Structures are given as C-alpha cells and as structure tokens.
Amino acid sequence: MQFIRVNMSEQTVKIENVPQDYVGLGGRGLTSIMINNEVPPTCDPLGSENKLIFAPGLLSGTSLVNTSRISIGAKSPLTGTIKESNAGGTVAAALGKLGITAIIVEGLAPQDKLFNLIIDQNGNAALQAANDFKGMRTYALVERLLQDHGEKNGVLCIGPAGEYQLASASIQTSDVDGRPCRAAGRGGLGAVMGAKGIKAIVISQKGKSPDAIADPESFKESAKVFAKAVKDHPFSGQMLGALGTAGLVSAVNSTGAFPSYNATKGVFEGWEKISGEFLAETIQKRGGQTTHMGCSQCIIRCSNVFVDEGGKYVTASLEYETIWSMGGMPGIDDLDVIARLDFLCDDIGIDTMNTGVAIGVAMDAGYKEFGDGQAAIELMEEISKGTEIGKVLGNGPAAVGKHFNHHRVPVVKGQSIAAYDPRGMQGNGVTYATSPMGADHTAGNLVGAYLGGMLNPLEAEGQVKASRKAQIAMASLDCTGLCMLAGAALAAPDVSEALLKMINAKLGTQLGADDIPALGIRVLKAELEFNRNAGFTSKDDRLAKFFYVEPLPPHNKVFVVTDEDLDSTFDFE
C-alpha cells in the first residue's frame, strides 16, 4: 500500500506508505476524497495547486476478472468541477501488482519541459526528460516507449491535445496489445497532465508485490462465483462478446433516444449502416476481430479490432458512444469514416464524445454540412495542428457554441451528453444534470432499466429515484476497479454477496451489505462538497435550455423532470 508522490515543480519522486486516512480506499473513492481534502476548490485546474491522481481500484491487481479499471482524478479544466474519469487497459492491474495505491502528481514542471515517469518492476519510480517526445501522437509514442522499456509495460500518455492543454484532451492507456486505444476521455484530464509537464507514465507489468489479501481462500472462492456469473449473464457473457457495446445502437435508436444531427432527432436514418450487427458483419468479412481482449484479465471481450477493406488495422475498439458521437451527432453513416475518426481521437489524445459533439455543433451552426465525413476528418487534423479552429473544437461543444454564437449545445457544466437523449431517456437527463462530473452517462446510466421495460423512459415519474440509486451504485463500483459491464451480473444477490466477501477478504474487514452503498454516498458527498466550495449551486444542475423547449422526434417530448425534483436527487436519507 504505497503512494508515489511526484512533485513536478521540483522534479522529485517520493514513495510513502498510504496514510491511515486513505487506507481502504481505491479508484474513484480515493481520487475524489483526496482531491476534496488536498486541492483548493477554486484553484486553476491547469495551475500548480491542482493534483492529478491515478488510482487503480481496490480489487485491481488481484486474480479477480475484469478489474483493470484505473480512476484518474483532478479538478477538471472542462467543467470546473471535481472529476473522475476511468479507463480500462493494462495499467490498473500493473499498479495493483506493484502494490501501488496511487500516483499523485503535484506542482508544475518548468514551461516547455516534458518528462516521462518510469515505474519499474520493483516499484521504483523516476522522472526522465522527455523533450524528444514533444508533439508526438500516441501510437508512435507508445511504440517507441515499449521499444525503449520493453513490451511488458503499460502506458498512460497524452497526445498533442494534452500538450496544447485543450479542455477535451484525454489520457490514453495501452491495451493488452500495447496500443494506446483506451481512454480516460472525460473532463479534459489530458490537459492537466500536459500542464504538469508529463508526457507518459510507463508502468512495469512484471510486478510481484501486490497488497496481501487478508483471507486468500475466501477471496478465491468468491472470485470464482463472480467470474461464473459474468460468463453466464446473457449481456456480459454473450451479447458483448458478439457485438460489443455497439449492440446498443439499434436498441437505443429504436427507442427514439439516439441523439442525431446535433440532438435534433432521436432516430438516425442511417442507423443500420452503423449498428453493432453491421459492424460485426463488416469486421468479420474483412478479417478483423469481432471480439478481442482489450483489458487485462477481461473475460467479457467487448473489444473489437476494426480493419479496412484491405484487412489493415484502423482502430480498436469501436464502441457505442464513439459510433454515436462520430456517427449520429454529425450525421455520418459510414463506419470506415467513424473508425478513422476514432483512431484520430486516440492518436491525438482527445475525448471522442466531446469532440464528436463539438463537430456536430459546428455542423449545426453551418460551419460544415451534416454528414460530411471528409470535413470531420479534416477538422480532427486541425485539432492536431493546434490551429485556431482546431483549438476551438478541442475545447469542446461549449467553446464551439460560443465561437459560432449557436444556441443548441448539448452539455451540462461544459461537458457533452452521451448517446442517450435526455428527452427520450428522462432519467439519464437527471444523471447528466446532477452528476458532480457534468453530463456523464457512466455516473448512473438507466438504459438497462428502459430496455428491460422496468421504467418508462418518457415520463418524469420514478426518474430521480432511479438516477439516485444508479449514481450511488456507480460511485461504489468505481472504487473497486471493476468494469461496469461486468457489473451487470451484480443484480443477482449471490453475486453482490460475492463482491462484498471479496472486499472483506482483501481488506480484512467485516463490512455488511449496507456499507457498499454507504461508500458510494461518502464518495458523492465529497464530490458535491468540493463543487459547492468551487462555487457551484443547484442552478448549475440543469440541462441546456433547448432540451426543455425543443421537442425531440419521434416521441416529440421535451425534458419534463422539474427543477425541484432534480434538486432532490441527492437527498440520501
């Protein structure tokens, strides 16, 4: 249980035991509680007072399947709120196997100086000058880093967008094939990493010093129960392997909640050409991989490898949210173009969602035509070059709306919505409006309740309660390092009990079933407190105005949850 504290102002690295206050925390719980304790809420997100924290989950680095999610936290330059963005890949498992609870980056490097942080198989960490890597895109960067340091390393890195400190810049992580195609995309944390002066963090995957498990036998037994449940569940065990998350395209489109043409329509005419079914068929025909292991210890294999007509690699993995943001929102119904845009986002190091929506807003404002894939690709290159329009786009939809004086900007607290229109899935609108992170579907996504017929997506009734429950559950899950897709299996009581047993077996605690949601509430309270102290009020917990006044076809509904109801979302008792 160790922290690596990196001071970029002095370029020092200190390894310390985890202080008692933070023992038993991991992932989002650790990043959010630490930021609330240690970062001045009104600080400049790109200044020296902000901290960038990388924390694997409580169960990362253990033998449990699907536990390689890393939480990255800081004050966000995009939203101005506290932020946790988590990503898959290999680094969380690597850090867990080294017994590293978090990397905390503080201060700012001198201007124009770049460094890499290298963590070896013994957990020793050192900064290395990285000015030679300046301006590199992530694929070339990671290829070189793995040549220099060996293939058995995981990498966290930024591309040009992070170096420009753009508000949509991502932190990319490498997958099991050593490609930087997994992203902590949300909230512009790549800009914070760029401001700190860190280009990459290279982490050995050969660590053999994970934290001791208090009760190894109990852990092993429950881990088997959990893995079997993930495999047996129709969603995580069958559908995701067959279609990936892209399987949601046809379903959400058919509910009329697939925001298209900058959220002016809820059904995308060209949906059959970008559906998960067509994606799988296309990949199969071309000899790519319809299912693929992207993250360490993954048994779901929702990832895919998209190839062009000649069978050459284009990107991994093409997922639902990106297919929407680069397809539905700008009106592009060509998977080859969408795949290229996905690759460019990973390579430049920028959030696919915020960027696709930014392009959609620019098209809606008349800057380019909806559906013009070539124009979208050219706009991505503008971002990479750091031109004036590129910087506007790279700062996200709100910046684009301001630049073109365009009113229809689907954001909350500056961050774009995800692939569920709040007028067609009202509860996701509650989550977008109230999440401490800005519009973020992963904070509490209700699509499962809608697709399962358990909640009417179009009525106000029941949405706040469902969002509250989902936001608490996700805040808890994000502490563990577990993938949310594996979380589908947790609905069964014996599986949630197995998870509780594993946490107790790992930590040597006697937590009860109520302690899991209590942890989620504790995390949310810390995040809400930080935001309040940063100056946010309930008036900020609202959707963009147009969602309340522009009906969305085909249901022709507006967002109908009242402000009063929104303000009761975090009435926990």
Next chain:
Amino acid sequence: MKIRAKLFGTLPQRYPGYDPSQGLEVEIPDGAKVKDLLARLGIIGSDGGLVAVDNLVVQHDDSLKEGVSVDIFQRAFGG
C-alpha cells in the same frame, strides 16, 4: 395475420439462415399482443427486452396490427 419480426443482439443466432434485411415473417392470431408474438418466437423471461414498432416503443400488452414490422431487442446495459 402476418407481421414481420426483426431480431437484434444475439437473438438472430437462434434462427439458422436468418436474413437481417428481411427478418422473419410470423403468422399470429388477429388482435394478438406483443407478448403473444414473443411467446410464439420463444423469447421469454430475461431474453426479451425492448420491442419497437416504427421506432416507437411498445409495451408487451399492446396489440399488434396486420403487416407491421416489429423490432425485438435484447436486454442491454450501459456502454
């Protein structure tokens, strides 16, 4: 009456030779409901989730009309 059922997710795998562009032509009694169609296709319990007709979500107790195209999805969670 005859209706057309289009299957999504992994549901098509249950019908060898299923053509995604055509779907399945299914004969059901006049006035049959969505749940009757699902039962006819053997889509039961947690298999079945959302059903839509012409991009509008329908409930399992809703009646179907002659000649409609019905989209049947599997239950899915967040992406």
